[in-house]
Each structure stands twice: as C-alpha cells, then as structure tokens.
Amino acid sequence: MEDPVPGQMRTAGTALLGALDGAARARAARRFDDDAARRWLEYRPRPRPGVCLADLDRTGRKAAHRLLATALSPAAYAQAMAVVALEEVLDRAEGWRRGRHSGDYWVAVFGDPARDDRWAWRFEGHHLSVSMTVVDDRVSPAPVFLGANPATVRHAGHPVSRPLGVEEDLGRALLDAMGPAARTAAIVADEAPADIISATRPRVAGPIEPLGVPADRLGPTGRAMLD
Template identity: 85%
Template sequence: MRAAAGALLAALDEPARQRARHDFDDEPARRWLEYRPRPRPGASLADLDVTARKAAHRLLATALSPAAYAQAMAVVALEEVLDRAEGWRRGRHSGDYWVAVFGDPARDDRWAWRFEGHHLSVSMTVVDDQVSPAPIFLGANPATVRHAGRPVSRPLGPEEDLARELLDALGPAGRTAAVVADEAPADIISATRPRAPGRLDPLGVPRDRLTPTGRALLDRLVALYLDRLPPELAAREAGRLAGGELHFAWAGPAGPGQRHYYRIQGDDLLIEYDNTTEDGNHAHTVLRRPASDFGADVLAAHHAAAH
C-alpha cells in the first residue's frame, strides 16, 4: 500500500496532488463515507491522465481480493449503464470516482487513503504498518441486468443468493426469530455515518440457535464479506471473529424481486445489505467495524504504546 500510494502521488500533477492530499488529522475528511453521487474530498479520476488513473486503480487493488476488485470495477462500469437507463439526464460517468490520501505514506507512521464514488467506498488506515480495513461499501444500480430472463450483469449476486439460502435453511422457527420486520428499511441503517452504531436492535437470531447447516451458511456469508479483503487481511479478521457471537437479521419479504434487507452483527462487526427500491433492483452492501472504522483500533494501540 505504501508503494502504491507513493506511486499515485508521484503520478499526479501538482493541482491534482493538492486535491488528493490531506492531513491525517483532518477528521471530517478522513472519517468519511459517502456512496451517493455527491462532492467529496480528493482528486477525481475524470481529471487524471491515464498513468495517474492506473495508479489509482493499482492502489485500490491492494485493498481488495481479485473477486472484490472485479465487483468494484463492475460497480464503476454500471455508472454508464445507469446513465443510459436515466436517459442521460444526470451525466453520470465511470470517471466520477475520487481518490484521497491522508498523511505521507513515504514517511509517516500514521496515514490513510480512500477510493470512493457512487456505490463504491473503500477506506484503509495504516498505523505502524498495521492495516485497519473498513468501511468497505459496494452497491449496484441496476443490481441485475437481464436479457431473455437471464442475468448478464449481477455484481452483488453472491451476497443476495447466499443470504437467501441461509434464510431458507432456518426453517419456520428460525425464520420467525430472524425476521425482525415485515418491511425493509429505506437503506442500510448505518448509512453514511462516520461512526457506525455498535448494536442494532432487534438483533435477529443468534448463530448458536441455528442448525449445523444454518451455522455453516452464516459462516460462509461472513466469509464472503471478509474475502473482499486480500487473503492476509481476511484471515486476520476471521481469526479475530472466531468464537465470537454472531446474529443474523432479515427484514422484508423473503421472495426475490421484492424490497428486502439483512444484517449480521458480531464482535466489532456490522454487515448490512439492502435491495430496497420499489422494483428490488438497487443493492447496497457494507462491511463495517463499529469500534474500529477508519483505523480506530490501530490508532488506539499506537497511542497506548507511544504515550
């Protein structure tokens, strides 16, 4: 990450570098999550030349597994698809993504970076060469593009399918405990808050009340989100969660093509998914660590050691 962030800054011209660089202690800019098409801190890829844009993508790739990087690139490409569906009225484009670096990756022991735009936000914080990976948001609109009834684009399909498989495996009693509302919320509940809620009630069904099949499916669903990270980081996060309590909650109808939502809560873990437009074809997903987002965990350890 240090090498890729340094290569990005070196590839930027001076005006773009000025827009991309921020102080690490600029909390409003650094603790930032925005997955709507809004102005945001950083340098826009649309304003960069090919070399600098490629450097930005290479930095993003250091934070994501190959599968998650493919999902992220599909999300970016969907901007053009959505713009066409909207009759070109809003001028959406695949260059409307922004990169920001906080601190100096070449010299500082505390620095961070973010790659963000509509339906994509990836934040990484590095302290004493320890990487704190969250939040990671991926969305898709349209969630599915079909031809003759078959999907030709569905970047977040696994996140929906595996959750439905889990819901089906719960059985009547398990579903009664897991379904916390008849209607889905309008959006993920953590939204764009710089600090995610540590606990959302009602919690749903605890993992230890599931059948062996249900527990295995819940573990696979958690692993699907952790595997957005490179293997080393994913394994570290899985080890941190091992043995901890997990809850699964669902809201809305169970049938496909209807507005629905689910979440998983654990020890410093919040996973949310929603598909809540009227036609059920606009998905949001996020992986957050409520007590550790934006490097709060590694910063606390750094301060304890340094002071």
C-alpha cells in the same frame, strides 16, 4: 510470514501521489489528522474530499486503481469494477439526465505513505466506498461498502450482469437454512427500506429490532453459510 499487503499499499500510495501534478496532488493529499475528511462516508454520487478520477490522466487513474487493488481480492476487485461500470448503465436507464459517469470516483490519501507510520486512503464513489488505515504496518479495512444499481441486468430472462449475486444468494440461502423462530429474529422488515437504515450517519436513531440471531443458534448448515 510477514503480511505483504501493508508494503504493497505503501508502494501503491506513494506511486499514486507521485503520479499527480501539483493541483491534483493538493486535492488528493490530506493530513492524517483531518478527521472531517478521513471519516467521510458517502455512497451516493456527490463531490467528496480527494481528487476525481475523471480529472486525472491515464497514469494517475491507473495508479489509483492499483492502490484499490491492494485492498481487494481478485474477485472483489472485479466486483468493484462492475459497480463502477454500472454508472454508465444507470445513466442510460435514467435517460442520461443526471450525467452519471464511470469516472466519478474519487481517491484521497491521508498522511504520507512514504514516511509516516500512520496513514490512510479511500477510494469512493456511487455504491463503492473502500477505506484503509495503516498503523505500524497493520491494515484496518473499514468502512468498506459495495452496492449495485441496477442489481441485475437481464436479457431474455437471463442475468447479463449481477455484480453482488454471490452475496445475495448466500443471504437468501442463509434465511432458508434457519427455522421459523430464527427467521423471525433475523428479519427487521417485511419490505426492504428505501435506503441503508443508517444512511451516511455514524449512528442510527434508536435500536434496530429485532436484534438478530446469534451464530451459536444456527445449525451446522446455517453456520457454514454465515462463515
């Protein structure tokens, strides 16, 4: 059965560009061979290649969201929307000092989805970066990053919002399912680092030790959780 996703992406990407006026389209539409822009990765709130959703009308914003939805399952799309909404929560927690806002997400299209065999797109902002490359109607989904800040919002001791709770719980359960030797090989630091170890660089300076646990060293429960 033919994969419908490439066609859905092509339709949504074409609709997005068609929904933008001249200035917005000029910011959003990039050449496929614009490597500096296409390989950009920035999970912090910074200006970036593309057009900002806050600068689009409702039709343009909806077109951008529909393109994003072609890449994500309904559950992952809900997580992504929760990450976006958290910008307002975080701005309040920081005393409104930084002016964070849920419109500070950017979309870019590389190449012409209506005509080209090779094209790509990216939807990106604070703690959300989704990049898709389509070549001969095959989708390569990378890089993809979701984060959450705050990770949990609580009321009376109960979580009100926890967008990545499923993944957090699975990660901890996987560690619990390992024996002591495997946990020693899996944990790279007793305390979490201040940020992603690679930050936005394509490579890390020096190897990360320990290297981790091969899947074939996990028991049936651990392997099932990894899968």
